[in-house]
Amino acid sequence: MSVLELDDVTKTYGPDVVALDRVSLRVERGELFTIVGRSGSGKSTLMNIMGTLDAPTSGTVRVDGQDTSGLTDRETTELRARSIGFVFQSFHLDDGQTATENVMTGLLYAGVPRRLRRGLAAEALDRVGLDHRLLHRPPQLSGGERQRVAIARAIAKDPAIVLADEPTGALDSRNGELVMGLLEQLSSEGATIAVITHDATVAARSPRRVALHDGMIVGADQADGDARSADAARPALPARPARPADAARPGGPARPSDAARPGDPGAGAASSAGEQR
Amino acid sequence: MSRARLSFLDALAVGTVGLRSRRLRSLLAALGIAIGIATVVLVTSIPASSQADLDRRLSALGADLLRVDPVQSGDEVRTLPPESQAMLGRVGPVTGAAVVANTHATVRSSDLRPQGDGAITALAVSGSLDELLRLRVADGRALDGDVEPTVVLGSDAAERLGLDRLPSAPVTIDIGGVAFTVVGVLAPSPLAVDLQSAVLMDWEDAEAWLDPDVRPTVAYVAAPVETIGELRPVLASTLSPESPGRVLVSRPSDVIAAKQASGATFAGMSVGLAGVALLVGGVGIANTLFASVLERRREIGLRRALGAQRASIRTQFMTEALCLCLAGGVLGSAGGAVVTVVWATSRGWPVVIPLGVVCVGIVASLVTGVLAGIAPSVRAARLTPTLALSSE
DSSP, X not given: OEEEEEEEEEEEETTTEEEEEEEEEEEETTOEEEEEOOTTSSHHHHHHHHTTSSOOSEEEEEETTEEOTTOOHHHHHHHHHHHEEEEOTTOOOOTTSOHHHHHHHHHHHTTOOHHHHHHHHHHHHHHTXXXXXXXXXXXXXXXXXXXXXXXXXXXXXXXXXXXXXXXXXXXXXXXXXXXXXXXXXHHHTTOOEEEEESOHHHHHTSSEEEEEETTEEEEESOOGGGOOOOGGGSOOOOOOOOOHHHHHSTTSTTOHHHHOOOOOGGGGGGGGGGGOO | OOOSSOOHHHHHHHHHHHHXXXXXXXXXXXXXXXXXXXXXXXXXXXXXXXXXXXXXXXXXXXXXXXXXXXXOBTTBOOOOOTTHHHHHHTSTTOOEEEEEEEOOOOEEOTTSSOOOSSSSEEEEEOTTHHHXXXXXXXXXXXXXXXXXXXXXXXXXXXHHTTOSSOOSSOEEEEETTEEEEEEEEEOOOGGGHHHHTEEEEXXXXXXXXXXXXXXXXXXXXXXXGXXXXXXXXXXXXXXXXXXXXXXXXXXXXXXXXXXXXXXXXXXXXXXXXXXXXXXXXXXXXXHHHHHHHHHTHHHHHHHHHTTOOHHHHHHHHHHHHHHHHHHHHHHHHHHHHHHHHHHHHHTTOOOOOOHHHHHHHHHHHHHHHHHHHHHHHHHHHHSOHHHHHHOO
């Protein structure tokens, strides 16, 4: 059963900027799923939409079987509080609070009764191997430990899915390894985890992955470097200028893939790549 | 399962996280409110303490006391009716009456060093005067119906006669050719200043030794304070039914009260000033919160991502505003109270801190908190989680 299901999701900013272009993907219960893409590929937008932090311009997003279109902000928030756990590149921990308190904040908004929070938080920290760091504050922890606190916060409420946005981005390779190992372990214990990353080596660890390029899913089970646009195989789209962010980046608009994309007939089914195994 | 509303304890915990991690700034923001509330407490407590001191002195002096004087005109020396004391005593609310008569006898310090004559008056007083005017004897004893002619001296008169302290041997003074033994000296009485420069003798002694037909020139009446107003015209028409204008009824304590009245208007101005201080404090808090919202966009975004409803974010920032203002209010009240205690004690006033004002001050600080918190908390709640999270 799909825990998270995107169907033909498009996100545009203004009339000209298409951040996501007819993206469809499914994350199945209990799997470790990776979306890999360079910066500017629409990863952040995809993350926001998968996490119900933002709504698609068109297409549908189903979280835990529930269609999010037409939900009020309150209902969406409630769904997010219950079903989605977030892990961010920069941890987003409160430096003034202990590891336990940081994890408890996640439980607070998930509606877990006050008296249960401390126990659940300790349990979650134990699961990520930080049972000896319960009362440490983030500044007293290493980067890897901080990210594990963040992971504990995401899993403590036992969400339907954990979304990890560049979870290793701020870590050295050794700590990155540890964090990825932890995510794999949690997945093997039954957690559903979707990782979004630009790092092909991180993506390579995942049993199932898709590549995102210029807002489109361009291939399953491929690292970003191999990914090619499916434009050629599709009906012509309206002219799509580069995103402003691309224009601002040196050499951004001049990416080879923008100028001339080699046709890739094999990618014809890319729009439903997520459904392929 | 997810709740749209934070419980009270959760709101309190979440709403103080920001304050606890930014202690100095929180303290400074609260200080603005504290100054406003302290001003409110001060400008009401200090006049209240001063007023309490005045009231205490007035009631010691007798706000319940009226004085009746005949209105003098030209050369004719007017007096009150001989039965004045009895007449006044029969008036409804009157609880006590006493009369004083100027005997116009000359006072000479017979066996003492020479004094300028004429300045000291010899007064006959009815028995109840001591009690009515709360006269206290500073030295010696009071008059108590001795067979011998005796007097007590007013404080000024004693000084002029060189008798501030009574010698151990009996002293007499010459009044209208009669030797009166001095038995006591009175303490100063601000209510009856004219008694201070007089020698006082029993009414019976005056009749027996000086003038058998002595007539009252001043009457004192005590009555419950609340009846004093309506009593005034009644007293006048009692003593002078044909022409009440011939007697003047006054309240000695009014003179003292008038001296203090000027303070009240100043207090009114200060309350206005306190309002301004509160406003400035409120603006300061709003400003702090706005800055805090901008600075904490990431935190807000995170909380929204974790499932915080807009309402929870609003509650969080509103709680912050309220906690800041409440802390300011409590701090200010305490500060105002301490200053009042020090101030009042240094002046020997009783300490009066109107609790009502403290409550109003704290409520005002909470209202300030709500007003200052509305805009920042609405703005915080409006932040979209994506925008808030991306501002790394």
